[in-house]
Amino acid sequence: MDKLNVVVLTSDIDLRIYIKNRIIADDIVIAGYSDFSDAAKLKVLGMFPDIVLCAATGSVGDDIFQFIQNLLCDIHGCVVVLMTDSIDVKLASTAAQFGIRGVIPLDISSEELEENLRRVYFLEQQRLLDTNVSKRVRSKSIGFFGGKGGTGKTTVAANVASLLAKKGKRVMLVDCDLQFGDISLAMDLEPKDTIVELVQDRNGITIENINSFSMIHNTGASVLCGPKSPEYAEYVKPEHIEKIVDTMRPYYEYIILDLPPAFSDVSISALENCDQIILVYNMDILSLKNAKVCVSILDQLQFKEKVKIVINKSMNGLIKAKDFEKMFEMPIFAQLPYDAKSATLSVNKGQPLVISLPRSEISKCLDSLTNKIIHDD
Ligand SMILES: Nc1ncnc2c1ncn2[C@@H]1O[C@H](COP(=O)(O)OP(=O)(O)O)[C@@H](O)[C@H]1O
Ligand SMILES: [Mg+2]
CATH class of the missing domain: 3.40.50.2300 (Response regulator)
Known part of the structure; x- marks a missing residue:
């Protein structure tokens, strides 16, 4: 039982x-x-x-x-x-x-x-x-984070959300990179409304408003896009993020938060409201150093238990996955290969990799990462 x-x-x-x-x-x-x-x-x-x-x-x-x-x-x-x-x-x-x-x-x-x-x-x-009344789903919120830009947080978040939706899960992808978020670009969406309109609406953050201010991607994933311009970022406060996640929970099995590469009031509130934090790093010395600082701050914030590490753009070099494992005393959750050609093609097409190139090695790795997320429940 x-x-x-x-x-x-x-x-x-x-x-x-x-x-x-x-x-x-x-x-x-x-x-x-x-x-x-x-x-x-x-x-x-x-x-x-x-x-x-x-x-x-x-x-x-x-x-x-x-x-x-x-x-x-x-x-x-x-x-x-x-x-x-x-x-x-x-x-x-x-x-x-x-x-x-x-x-x-x-x-x-x-x-x-x-x-x-x-x-x-x-x-x-x-x-x-x-x-004949059934119980509602249990939800899991996952933040894709890391203290370094360009490591692939948005790419991985968008692909994992797409795969979860394709596997029949109810998914909401939220762009919490309020200044330079590009989820709408990665998913080829042109939002009329964004998280800014949601938090400013006079009816407040309700599930009805969330549904009407978000968009549905053709994978089936719902997407709440980030502000259209960086200056609107300040309208979104930490308490809004908490309310958004709390309100979504009864309705979505997975809430995927794409986060900025920085600790701010808003990102800390998002991290606090995540059940799991997936740090996305690359296999280089700058990543390793940054990851060390990032994990230590997450530890001080008492979030370390929620942390998993994903290595993206993995390739043979001086730094190895086991260096990360040794430093953080935890196994690497997943490794995704370096594939600039596929990544660029998918960005230009405005489609997640797992949709545009489902048979590529990187898509297969994203698929096993997604399965791992599901089974980790
Ligand atoms: N595995 C990969 N191999 C090669 N390029 C990648 C890979 N993953 C992401 N990229 C590319 O790296 C760049 C930064 O990715 P992005 O997801 O925007 O990073 P972040 O959100 O961490 O700033 C993008 O141009 C993206 O296409
Ligand atoms: Mg990003």
Whole structure:
């Protein structure tokens, strides 16, 4: 059986720790924590919980019930369980009215808690089978990054997004290189609207707006293009990036972020909101040196666990893949060969390599990189 994903809802830090210590079984994992703020709903949806475990001490306020009711309107296949130290008949009845599937005491033992969670989830699955409602997809956000321009971040991001879409995945490619992004060029798109129009729209960053301001490439990938001119970059703030990714998560299996070769407020916010960071570097001494600085900063930002390294434009030379592996103590995630002829042809055609030259060696390597990304899930 798959592991049960639990999201714990409480703003009380001590309660979060208490619950964390109570869930010890291997088949139940805590996917994250949240509170009951307005912004929390999207966060919770993005964590794709099987169970939302809502915990409270003292009387359970109406705001908590309202939040749960709101959440349950948007989430399918997930059950909400309330854990409290003040159970009475009135509370149990109110909880049932708001769609909460179980009310359990705070001082319950670990085994009983775990068994309770398994049982409510199992019963919910049975109910869903009867009503034929399917759960939504789990999403993964991947940033293509590196502190050096020209290494192939945009090329790899555009090709991976195209391949994921061709493999039937729901994909959104976002150009986060706000000053000099060229995703629209790589995908041969002429956007009327871009990320700038999206963040400025008076209706805010909603999934409806994201869909209407993005374009659909002929591979099936959705693309949110970057600003038409560098001076518009400043309209996009770090919090916009977070909201964009959070809003997209319930609707796209893969969110691919093409990032600029620099640490800025916006790129750091994007990196923070990535589940995986793929650093794209080349096999030369400048790349190796740059990668060292970049990984050390990512480490300070506590993002290192999310990092994978891809070597692009790989060829025989003084620097070898194992130099990167030794320096970063991690295996190279993928190597893509140097192929200037194919790369230039594809740029001139405005088509990703995997579309214009699907049988080339580089396209085959991009394909196995994409499969690795899928299986890494
Ligand atoms: N594997 C490759 N072999 C040869 N040239 C490549 C390869 N990958 C990308 N390029 C070329 O390198 C240049 C920079 O690529 P780009 O993806 O724009 O880099 P970045 O986004 O890192 O700045 C482009 O001209 C692109 O066509
Ligand atoms: Mg680029």
